[in-house]
Amino acid sequence: MDNKTPAVKMRNITKTFGPVVANDKVWLDIYRGEILALLGENGSGKTTLMNMLSGIYFPDEGEISIDGKDVVIRSPKDAFDLGIGMIHQHFKLVDVLTAAENVVLGLPGKLDLKAAAKKIREICDAYGFEVDPEQKIYDMSVSQKQTVEIVKVLYRGADILILDEPTAVLTPQETDKLFAVLRNMRDDNKAIVIITHKMHEVEALSDRVAVLRHGQFIGDMPTKTTNAQEMTNMMVGHAVTLNIDRPEPVDPKPRIVVKGLTVRSIDGILKLDDVSFTANSGEILGIAGISGCGQKELLESIAGLQPVEKGSIEYIGDDGSAEQLIGKDPLAIQRMGVSLSFVPEDRLGMGLVANMDLGDNMMLRSFRSGRSVFTDRKTPRQLALDVVEELDVVTPGITTPVRRLSGGNVQKVLVGREIASAPTVLLTAYAVRGLDINSSYTIYDLINKQKKNGVAVIYVGEDLDVLLELADRILVLCGGKVSGIVPGRGAKKRDVGMMMTKLGGNAHE
């Protein structure tokens, strides 16, 4: 590697947003024929750094050179001209346009969609993608959209590709497919940078790792010479244990009993089909399944947000009395101690108001309490301070609007608030979606703490490895049906994966 000249050299790059220093004198080299994994905690400035390379932001200080030549990247167009293409975490696609129209967007010359479609098909054949150039973006799945993004940068002849958390929204199968494509591109002598939080992906895919912490460059090394523990320590700045605690459930008693739950979406599609299970107090029930298999509907039915076609959901109180939750007002269910924290793909979609500050967002849960006609602002402010302190939220203060925080920090605020409402049942979906490893572990700890307090936790996760380490029992959904319930201890990833894709997995063959 020493004999090669870097494709991209970034030197002393500094970028500030108001009082926040996002990048502080960062050095980074990117080589051709190599996959570089860029690591760092949430808000450590990885995306900012890459945005400067792709022309979205302009650095306050520092130099960038491409293939040994000093360059100034003022706009995304400059970046394209230099062969730099970035696939953003939030896809940059226009929904009402077709794939082909999105691909040619911003290019000069006469509009010839037929020729474009032909070239797209050629690119797809070369790297093994599947894209229909005529299909509209809003008809596509997340993984298809991502493919369009990749085709888009390849179409422009990019040979330096940056992918910002590309696997955050993909299923394991889709991830494998993406990795195969990325390896193809590396062998094609392209330079590839991938930002990710998932250590096993870093180890499986990358050739070199570079670590940022609090906007500063900490170091880089070949992936072969390092391991997950060392990388995590570099990211966090101190030693962290990478084992998820799984205490034995204490005195589990049935808390939520679901029988024959059937839910249809507004379009009449069957979302949940005859689902039955029991969630015990003091236990974590993990829910596994390919995304869109009814996880959201299941949680929302329990929280009273989803009309139910048939079936029953009973809440068993401490004294053994059963109460039917179906037909109850969500507010009443919430008062019984059932708390829902759903982290949607876009994080801000549900649960937080982007333009309100941290304290006010905390208040969304509590504004109805209190005796006088005035709202109580003190308690939520204190809660905001606690969450910031406890979960290390990077923010200038609790009066900052939530939308100014980086994605992971937004999420800490949401999850922190839900857990703090001291529930008896905690429903949480994708609690660590897009979170860095350190914050993820903080969240796992918090969930475990709730479990020890006797809360029945229903945890919908996308990372199967974590689910297998955290949950006491795992319920596997497949196409809205219960594919099986397995104990978390001793469950095999392969078996659960099979059950996710096929009812009952291998068991019934």
Added chain:
Amino acid sequence: MFDFISFIPRAVVQGIPLLLGSTGETLTEKSGNLNLGIPGIMYVGAISGVIGSFFYEQSGNFRPLPGILIPLGCCLLGSLLMGLLYCFLTVTLRANQNVTGLALTTFGVGFGNFFGGSLIKLSGSSLPSIILSATSNAFRTSLPAAEKAGVFGRLVLSYGFLAYVAVIIALTVAWVLNRTRVGLHLRAVGENPNTADAAGINVSKYKYIATCTGSMIAGLGGLYYVMDYASGVWANDAFGDRGWLAIALVIFTVWRPNVGVLASFLFGGLYILHMYIPSGMNLAVKELYKMLPYVVTIIVLVLSSLRNKRENQPPASLGLAYFREER
């Protein structure tokens, strides 16, 4: 028997100002700018043309060609300035689009009435209006063939040149939007400026150009109204609510200027339908007929929302200012 032969040409001349207004507004909205200043801009376009032609007519020797070009140039200049003002406020300074638009409408109507009043004073006329018959005659000149061609001539050939220009503009804008790269980029800017920006499209430039061009097209609508429809008679407030109707037409046509050609004639027809109802009818019923264009717009809005087809929705970032480093 309902007299279609006289009804249709009247509906068409009623519809042309709406067509120009809505084509301009559609072009503007496609860039993500909700310009509610269109009624004011049409007003300014009209009065600017009137001012130009007034002084040209005052100067004595009137010739048709400069008689058309001078008001046309003044109208385009006036509405361009309004468009630039709107862009400067909403794109460069990122002011609220609704507030800016409504302010421009209020301003435009006041501007028109003020200068209209001044000109009426200057002309020393006893009537509260200015009559620019020479200019109007130039604008209203139709093909000589129109009178010989019978019904076809009356329905299709009997209009002044601006009417045909309006149709050509509408069809051109539709073609540009759907068939060219510039149109693709413009739609991307209105749908998702972040994406457009990341694709290397200059968002501000597209917004400025689309909005200013849209304003000039809408301004022509005001000019057509005075010079052709109203036979060169300017009276304060005579333009009425046509500007708002043009904005309603944008929704009615689901952001398609080519649909706008026929839709504007339909709106024009609905607008004057109350004059064609049997004379014996109650006056209150007449007022109900005047509601028709608005009722139809509401129905279309309901239907297109119900069908929820993505292509028929307004541009996704309509009404929002764009700032690249906003997160």
